[in-house]
Amino acid sequence: MLIKKSEAIKASEITDKDVYLSRRLFLRGAALAATTLGTGWLYRHFATPSQESAAGEKIADVQTASGATVPAINDAKTSYQDITHYNNFYEFSTDKEAVASRAKNFITRPWTVEVSGMVHKPKTFDLDELIKIAPLEERVYRHRCVEAWSMIIPWVGFPLAKLLNEVQPTSQAKYVAFQTLADPNQMPNVRKGGVLDWPYVEGLRLDEALHPLTLLATGLYGETLPPQNGAPLRLVVPWKYGFKGIKSIVKIRLLENEPPTTWNLDNPREYGFYSNVNPSVDHPRWSQKTEQRIGEFGRRDTLMFNGYSEQVAGLYSDLDLRKYF
Numbered sequence: 513m514l515i516k517k518s519e520a521i522k523a524s525e526i527t528d529k530d531v532y533l534s535r536r537l538f539l540r541g542a543a544l545a546a547t548t549l550g551t552g553w554l555y556r557h558f559a560t561p562s563q564e565s566a567a568g569e570k571i572a573d574v575q576t577a578s579g580a581t582v583p584a585i586n587d588a589k590t591s592y593q594d595i596t597h598y599n600n601f602y603e604f605s606t607d608k609e610a611v612a613s614r615a616k617n618f619i620t621r622p623w624t625v626e627v628s629g630m631v632h633k634p635k636t637f638d639l640d641e642l643i644k645i646a647p648l649e650e651r652v653y654r655h656r657c658v659e660a661w662s663m664i665i666p667w668v669g670f671p672l673a674k675l676l677n678e679v680q681p682t683s684q685a686k687y688v689a690f691q692t693l694a695d696p697n698q699m700p701n702v703r704k705g706g707v708l709d710w711p712y713v714e715g716l717r718l719d720e721a722l723h724p725l726t727l728l729a730t731g732l733y734g735e736t737l738p739p740q741n742g743a744p745l746r747l748v749v750p751w752k753y754g755f756k757g758i759k760s761i762v763k764i765r766l767l768e769n770e771p772p773t774t775w776n777l778d779n780p781r782e783y784g785f786y787s788n789v790n791p792s793v794d795h796p797r798w799s800q801k802t803e804q805r806i807g808e809f810g811r812r813d814t815l816m817f818n819g820y821s822e823q824v825a826g827l828y829s830d831l832d833l834r835k836y837f
């Protein structure tokens with residue numbers, strides 16, 4: 513993703529993989545052939561294992577998601593270390609490997625989520641109450657960042673639809689808007705400003721939000737989310753680019769019109785509202801045909817709708833998929 517705001521643009525903030533790679537190689541003084549190395553490989557071999565990650569708490573009574581809803585994935589899961597130390601959470605840092613340490617003291621309890629707008633029963637949920645709305649399930653999903661890297665992540669959570677059913681959207685509601693906490697006292701880049709406009713906001717069409725694959729995640733690998741992954745509650749929409757998966761949600765609003773979204777506001781030419789994973793629509797500055805699976809050597813082909821076509825293609829029968837991104 514790209515920071516194009518003026519001050520202090522570091523090469524690590526430019527997400528084009530080659531630029532990122534060459535900087536890493538330069539900094540490490542490593543005489544390695546950049547051409548054959550993936551970010552994942554580089555990350556694994558040079559990142560210092562950290563003591564900083566706030567240990568997750570084991571989540572009791574995690575069910576296994578029904579195979580009818582969640583298609584099985586045969587690929588190996590990405591390691592816990594990689595999932596929790598290669599993060600995009602720009603409120604803390606634009607350096608993926610620095611997010612975990614910068615976020616380690618992030619306070620996620622107590623936490624409330626306000627659900628309002630075009631609903632019959634608006635409500636501010638305490639997190640402990642919210643996670644009891646539905647049984648927590650483990651769901652192993654592909655995660656595909658718009659920057660062309662990917663992971664396989666075993667989330668724990670429940671369908672967003674279950675929360676929306678609690679508040680009962682009115683017949684006028686057509687969209688759902690989400691908002692991340694923006695606390696300058698805890699988030700260095702919010703305090704500093706100039707990175708993105710805060711709070712980070714995202715949105716879905718109501719039918720996307722109600723889709724059974726759309727998850728509110730509270731954990732990963734059977735434990736509560738560490739701060740860097742969006743504790744205590746984040747969105748996961750597995751057929752869309754990762755930036756749609758807004759972290760550390762404090763507000764959810766049902767609306768009649770399409771809500772503004774952070775990356776689209778920042779750069780509408782590069783980041784659309786839909787942002788469905790689509791290997792045949794390139795990013796203006798790089799191809800989306802292939803991806804670097806973190807922890808693997810070599811690249812994989814990117815799949816239409818990130819491999820979830822069977823489940824979600826029907827939502828988009830009226831969109832021109834060569835155009836919408």
Ligand SMILES: Nc1nc2c(c(=O)[nH]1)N[C@H]1C(S)=C(S)[C@@H](COP(=O)(O)O)O[C@H]1N2
Binds near residue numbers: 602755
């Ligand atoms: N609030 C907020 N949510 C965010 C982001 C962010 O910077 N701020 N980054 C997004 C991007 S680009 C990705 S790829 C995923 C990364 O999630 P992960 O670190 O759990 O893999 O979070 C998304 N949600």
Ligand SMILES: [Mo]
Binds near residue numbers: 658753754
């Ligand atoms: Mo991303």
